Amino acid sequence: MTWVLATILLPLAGAAVVAGMKKNDRLATLTALVVSLLTFLLVIPMWASYVPTGDRIQQKSSMDWIPNFGIHISFGIDGIALVMIAVIGLLVPIVVGALGLTDKLPAGRSAGGFLSLILVQEALTIAVFAATDVFLFYVLFEIMLIPMYFLIGGYGGANRQYAAVKFFLYSFLGGLIMLASAIGAYSMASDELGKGTFDWETLVTVVRDAPLGTQIWLFIGFFLAFAIKAPLVPFHTWLPDAAGQAPIGVAVLLVGVLDKVGTFGFLRYCLPMFPEASKELAPWVLVLAVAGVLYGSILAAGQRDMKRFIAYVSIAHFGFIALGIFTFNEQAMVGSVSYMLNHSLATGMLIVVVGLIVMRGGSTRISDYGGMAKVTPLLGGMLLIAGLSTLSLPGTNSFISEFLVLLGSFVDYPVYTIIATVGMVLAAAYVLWLYQRVMQGPVRGDALTSPAPTGPPAPTSDRSPALAGAVIAPELGATKAIKDLGGREIAILAPMVVLIIALGFYPKPVLDTITPSVQATMSSVQGGK
Numbered sequence: 001m002t003w004v005l006a007t008i009l010l011p012l013a014g015a016a017v018v019a020g021m022k023k024n025d026r027l028a029t030l031t032a033l034v035v036s037l038l039t040f041l042l043v044i045p046m047w048a049s050y051v052p053t054g055d056r057i058q059q060k061s062s063m064d065w066i067p068n069f070g071i072h073i074s075f076g077i078d079g080i081a082l083v084m085i086a087v088i089g090l091l092v093p094i095v096v097g098a099l100g101l102t103d104k105l106p107a108g109r110s111a112g113g114f115l116s117l118i119l120v121q122e123a124l125t126i127a128v129f130a131a132t133d134v135f136l137f138y139v140l141f142e143i144m145l146i147p148m149y150f151l152i153g154g155y156g157g158a159n160r161q162y163a164a165v166k167f168f169l170y171s172f173l174g175g176l177i178m179l180a181s182a183i184g185a186y187s188m189a190s191d192e193l194g195k196g197t198f199d200w201e202t203l204v205t206v207v208r209d210a211p212l213g214t215q216i217w218l219f220i221g222f223f224l225a226f227a228i229k230a231p232l233v234p235f236h237t238w239l240p241d242a243a244g245q246a247p248i249g250v251a252v253l254l255v256g257v258l259d260k261v262g263t264f265g266f267l268r269y270c271l272p273m274f275p276e277a278s279k280e281l282a283p284w285v286l287v288l289a290v291a292g293v294l295y296g297s298i299l300a301a302g303q304r305d306m307k308r309f310i311a312y313v314s315i316a317h318f319g320f321i322a323l324g325i326f327t328f329n330e331q332a333m334v335g336s337v338s339y340m341l342n343h344s345l346a347t348g349m350l351i352v353v354v355g356l357i358v359m360r361g362g363s364t365r366i367s368d369y370g371g372m373a374k375v376t377p378l379l380g381g382m383l384l385i386a387g388l389s390t391l392s393l394p395g396t397n398s399f400i401s402e403f404l405v406l407l408g409s410f411v412d413y414p415v416y417t418i419i420a421t422v423g424m425v426l427a428a429a430y431v432l433w434l435y436q437r438v439m440q441g442p443v444r445g446d447a448l449t450s451p452a453p454t455g456p457p458a459p460t461s462d463r464s465p466a467l468a469g470a471v472i473a474p475e476l477g478a479t480k481a482i483k484d485l486g487g488r489e490i491a492i493l494a495p496m497v498v499l500i501i502a503l504g505f506y507p508k509p510v511l512d513t514i515t516p517s518v519q520a521t522m523s524s525v526q527g528g529k
Contacts, residue, residue, distance in 0.1 A: 082513060121147040174224055324409060
């Protein structure tokens, strides 16, 4: 058994155990935390045994599934998949450990049910990144929607059903379109080789030589599925609703991890399998990417809800990632892949910090807060660190990613790059605006001077009636009700803070891991094998 297969099977087994602990929330939480930590520990030997300069796909495992149609259960990793599996392994223990600090489960819901879905989501997401059979990838691409649907629809805000259905239908439709293209690629392999196959490495060698017209149609099928998942403008409308209604822990996985399946799909499937179509349609994709940067930035600045604010910030960041991928420049592409990792860290931390704020204030509305740094200075510092990473301040992890994207894309697409740079200016404005409104100025809110609410926060962006009027500032002298970060909360945030700073000053281990895989992708696009 490979390390990759172990990281898939362990959380699945853990989910089955945790699901049976419906009457003991404490034991279920502890068990899920142990399973998620063990899964993360498995990533360490996986990373240590990966050889960046070795074979393109390593740690392979395969078994027949439907041999008559050339379908196998096949897994393997390259450097791009490895860093995404690593960030999943990191974020899931944080989500599990934060349960109760950032979210309160609805009445009648057990921690066992919630955490078992989280572990299933982890296993399926790792499997998606590791799949090397195109049909298996499609099946996992669709199946991983199911636990997320129930996590949003069963544990989210007041409009959770609408958000969950919208999320599911958008992604499911995109997957069906991708399936049609996958079947087209299978038919081409059947004509070329005498038998059909869904093996990714085989399809890359077969489909890449197809006529341009055929490539374009097949490319569009895959691209639409990944553009919805990423999401790129104008396929993004499901994300603000889903992220706004999802519980905080679920939003961490949705915005921090699941969205990356889209940009990963561009790199793993669209570019190597359809190189000529990718180059032919790249200018159109770049228009969408730059539009996403500006659109996401402008709408983020106008949001009143903190969770929807983060969703639009992510839309802008995904525009940067797509810009780096479709400029076909090695520097820019390396920047995009590292951006996938660093966005997960920065956004994951930002969402968790917002969850801690909401649990203290009972509202997701930005206008309901003010001066919290005077009451909770550690929490204010954590929001500042997450915000500075989000705006790619030099010395934080996101800076090198954004810098490489802009440096590489400027070579061939200076106009797009200059327009996208405006997004950097807007990012500084909207992130600092959020921090100033929430943490600076006079202390606002009766919630800051009276006993903190013990129940769950308001399920929507609107304040509950019990908290109405909780925005009028009392004097500072009685600000003892809301506590600053405790030991458990610091322990949850500390790994992300360490990585944000460490990768800001020393990104070499990550760049060395992903660069050979990016070079292999570039070679496929340029005509190599």
